[in-house]
Amino acid sequence: MTNWYTIRATAEGAELSIHDEIGAYGVSAKDFINELGQLPGDAALTLRLNSPGGSVFDAVAIYNALKRHAGTVTVSIDGIAASAASYIAMAGDEVVMPENAFLMIHDPSGLVMGTATDMRAMAEALDKIASALIKGYAAKSGKPEEEVAQLMAAEAWFTATEAVEVGFADRLAEPVKIAASFDVTRFRNAPPEVVEALAKNGDAKNGEVRAAGTAGGDPSPPTSENSEVVRPAVPVPPVESATPLVTDPSAAPDSSTARTEAMTYARAVVDLCRLAGQPQMAAGFLEREASLEEVRAALLTARAEADPEITAHHPQPGPGPSARPWADIINRTFKRKG
Numbered sequence: 001m002t003n004w005y006t007i008r009a010t011a012e013g014a015e016l017s018i019h020d021e022i023g024a025y026g027v028s029a030k031d032f033i034n035e036l037g038q039l040p041g042d043a044a045l046t047l048r049l050n051s052p053g054g055s056v057f058d059a060v061a062i063y064n065a066l067k068r069h070a071g072t073v074t075v076s077i078d079g080i081a082a083s084a085a086s087y088i089a090m091a092g093d094e095v096v097m098p099e100n101a102f103l104m105i106h107d108p109s110g111l112v113m114g115t116a117t118d119m120r121a122m123a124e125a126l127d128k129i130a131s132a133l134i135k136g137y138a139a140k141s142g143k144p145e146e147e148v149a150q151l152m153a154a155e156a157w158f159t160a161t162e163a164v165e166v167g168f169a170d171r172l173a174e175p176v177k178i179a180a181s182f183d184v185t186r187f188r189n190a191p192p193e194v195v196e197a198l199a200k201n202g203d204a205k206n207g208e209v210r211a212a213g214t215a216g217g218d219p220s221p222p223t224s225e226n227s228e229v230v231r232p233a234v235p236v237p238p239v240e241s242a243t244p245l246v247t248d249p250s251a252a253p254d255s256s257t258a259r260t261e262a263m264t265y266a267r268a269v270v271d272l273c274r275l276a277g278q279p280q281m282a283a284g285f286l287e288r289e290a291s292l293e294e295v296r297a298a299l300l301t302a303r304a305e306a307d308p309e310i311t312a313h314h315p316q317p318g319p320g321p322s323a324r325p326w327a328d329i330i331n332r333t334f335k336r337k338g
Contacts, residue, residue, distance in 0.1 A: 003027050004054070007035045013044035013071060022054030022062075022084050029058035033065045042071045047092065049075060053083025056108050056129055063136060066091035077101045077160075077169070078176055082187065086168070087133055090140040095168065097160035100175040103168055104187065105137060105148075106155035113277055141167030155189040269295055278302055 004020035004027060016036070023029065039045075047066070053059075066073050066088070075092030082104040089095055089103065097103065108129045112122040130152065137148045143166070163169035266286060273282040276299040285295050 004051070005032050007032075007039075009039075010046070013046070014039050015046045015048065017048045017050075018062075018085065018088065019048070019050045022051060022088075023058040024054060029055070029061040029065075032058075032062055036065055036069070040071070041069070043069075044071050045069060045073045047073060047075045047088075049077045049081045049085055049089055050079035051082070051085035052080060053085050056084045056087075056133070059084035059087050060129075060132060062088050063091045076173070077103060080104070087136055090136045090168070092170075094170045095140070095163075096171055096173050097163055097169045098173045098176045099160050101160050103158045103160075103163045104155065105133075105152050105168075106187075107152045108133065111271070111275075113275060137168065143167060155187065157189060265292070268292055272296060272299060276300075276302070 002025045004018060004022060004024045006017045006019070008015055045066070072094075073092050075089045075095045077089060077095065077097045078101065080102050081089045082102070083106060086103050086105050108126050110122055110126055112118055130149070134145050134148045134152065137143075137152070138145045141148070158166060158168060160169065160172050164172060269285050269290075269292070270279070270282045272292070272295050273279050273285070278299055281299070281302065285298075290298070
């Protein structure tokens with residue numbers, strides 16, 4: 001089964017690799033933590049990170065499990081540790097970054113549809129999550145929590161040198177080869193130097209760049225766009241197995257592009273269904289591989305049929321039944337992801 005992590009024994013202890021979107025493929029942090037628990041409590045661990053992020057809840061669980069581990073934990077950011085992945089990195093007793101690696105921190109985000117009470121509940125949940133993340137980043141870097149909060153709000157990107165200066169990493173290592181591809185288009189502040197540096201390996205296009213790959217161990221398969229960190233893992237259609245590490249980007253198989261497109265398509269479908277209040281329809285769309293235009297049309301029809309008419313004798317406040325702000329949201333989402 002496709003996975004976003006690997007764990008293997010080494011002569012010194014164990015090597016753990018997180019090389020894709022955390023919480024993807026229906027594999028949760030529980031599986032990771034269960035395998036981690038089977039290792040000797042005092043085993044020296046090397047965690048190799050090359051991930052765009054993923055589920056913040058899984059990331060917090062993994063961070064706590066690593067902090068509880070009695071043995072030494074060394075984290076090597078062998079490419080990109082963005083979003084939730086950067087929080088996991090903070091569990092390392094030592095964090096090592098090759099000179100061409102990057103780290104990014106930002107505020108958690110989520111998606112909710114419902115009443116004002118639902119919106120307030122989501123805002124409160126996000127505030128609590130952000131508070132927990134701030135404490136982890138502050139504990140590692142020694143920076144005041146207020147300063148960390150400002151960095152997260154700004155979606156701060158750090159080169160390896162900058163990460164060491166700030167305190168999120170402890171030392172630099174030699175640059176590593178470019179390997180797995182990540183789509184950084186959903187990050188609002190990906191700096192030009194990130195795109196330029198990662199595009200040197202060749203086939204980056206439409207905002208998809210190549211991230212620095214692992215320096216040994218299991219290869220890092222390509223991944224999809226980075227998920228919003230509060231969004232649960234999204235079901236995706238079956239895709240081909242992970243693409244092996246290649247040093248010549250022109251020789252990369254077509255499955256890499258196909259895999260990225262499949263996961264992007266699945267996320268767009270699920271997001272559209274959630275926004276329309278019809279999450280149960282996503283599975284059917286994915287099964288028959290409906291186009292995003294078909295999905296949008298079906299959701300508009302389903303919502304129109306579900307909306308009750310207002311029959312009160314007095315005029316009702318706000319927009320009439322023909323004005324559907326949620327439809328505008330769906331249209332904007334379709335244009336962004338389609």
